[in-house]
Amino acid sequence: MFAGQVLALVGDNGAGKSTALKMLAGSLRPDAGSIALDGEHVRLAGPRAARALGIETVYQDLALADTLEVVQNVFSGRELTRHGFLRRVEMTKQTESLLEEFRVKIPSVFAQISSLSGGQRQGCAISRAVSGGSRVLLLDEPTAALGVAERRNVLELIKSLRDAGIGILIISHNLPDVFEVADRITVLRRGERVGTVPAGDVDAGDLVAMITGASGNAAAAGNS
Numbered sequence: 001m002f003a004g005q006v007l008a009l010v011g012d013n014g015a016g017k018s019t020a021l022k023m024l025a026g027s028l029r030p031d032a033g034s035i036a037l038d039g040e041h042v043r044l045a046g047p048r049a050a051r052a053l054g055i056e057t058v059y060q061d062l063a064l065a066d067t068l069e070v071v072q073n074v075f076s077g078r079e080l081t082r083h084g085f086l087r088r089v090e091m092t093k094q095t096e097s098l099l100e101e102f103r104v105k106i107p108s109v110f111a112q113i114s115s116l117s118g119g120q121r122q123g124c125a126i127s128r129a130v131s132g133g134s135r136v137l138l139l140d141e142p143t144a145a146l147g148v149a150e151r152r153n154v155l156e157l158i159k160s161l162r163d164a165g166i167g168i169l170i171i172s173h174n175l176p177d178v179f180e181v182a183d184r185i186t187v188l189r190r191g192e193r194v195g196t197v198p199a200g201d202v203d204a205g206d207l208v209a210m211i212t213g214a215s216g217n218a219a220a221a222g223n224s
């Protein structure tokens with residue numbers, strides 16, 4: 001994947017998409033193969049090591065604390081303090097400008113996560129992920145279970161992060177979403193990479209053929 005580009009990872013259920021993402025996120029150790037960042041081999045000892053390199057992940061379950069406010073979630077685990085006291089005003093300000101920058105519309109940064117819609121939660125989770133200045137963003141099914149308008153907002157958010165120069169990996173079952181945001185598409189089947197193709201070179205039919213292993217598809221030979 002490249003800075004300022006979106007790579008989509010597609011494949012049938014059980015193809016290994018989430019597994020591949022977890023290896024990039026540092027939460028699973030690969031048995032084989034290697035991970036490179038800026039052309040340098042990196043060994044990701046754990047999620048913390050990945051984060052230290054600027055690799056942030058939003059898992060499908062979002063891992064937000066439902067009973068806490070948006071501000072508390074955004075700064076969870078890296079609260080701003082001074083002399084041992086929480087800098088609540090500063091954290092509130094930063095959260096507000098972050099959400100404004102990414103056009104995530106919520107009633108208030110003091111709203112409980114549980115009171116927000118799916119799209120608003122996704123927006124908060126993604127904003128939290130990029131708030132620390134990440135370079136690589138890994139998203140597992142960010143538009144699943146969203147309504148039409150919310151899906152639109154999340155896709156726009158992904159595009160604006162891409163334009164800000166972040167390299168984005170998105171797992172999605174939704175091919176129209178994939179075609180809308182992806183520069184390149186990697187297809188996995190049964191734990192193996194079938195191929196990587198420029199999004200402009202294939203249509204949904206080609207992708208389905210690659211995903212299911214139907215033959216007679218020239219694009220499946222693509223690689224990179």
Ligand SMILES: Nc1ncnc2c1ncn2[C@@H]1O[C@H](COP(=O)(O)OP(=O)(O)OP(=O)(O)O)[C@@H](O)[C@H]1O
Binds near residue numbers: 020
């Ligand atoms: N390269 C691999 N080698 C061995 N096992 C693998 C490999 N990739 C995935 N698996 C195994 O396959 C199973 C399903 O993988 P995973 O959850 O990543 O699929 P997925 O593509 O995310 O599916 P879904 O679309 O249902 O979320 C897991 O048990 C995982 O351990």
Ligand SMILES: [Mg+2]
Binds near residue numbers: 017018
């Ligand atoms: Mg999965």
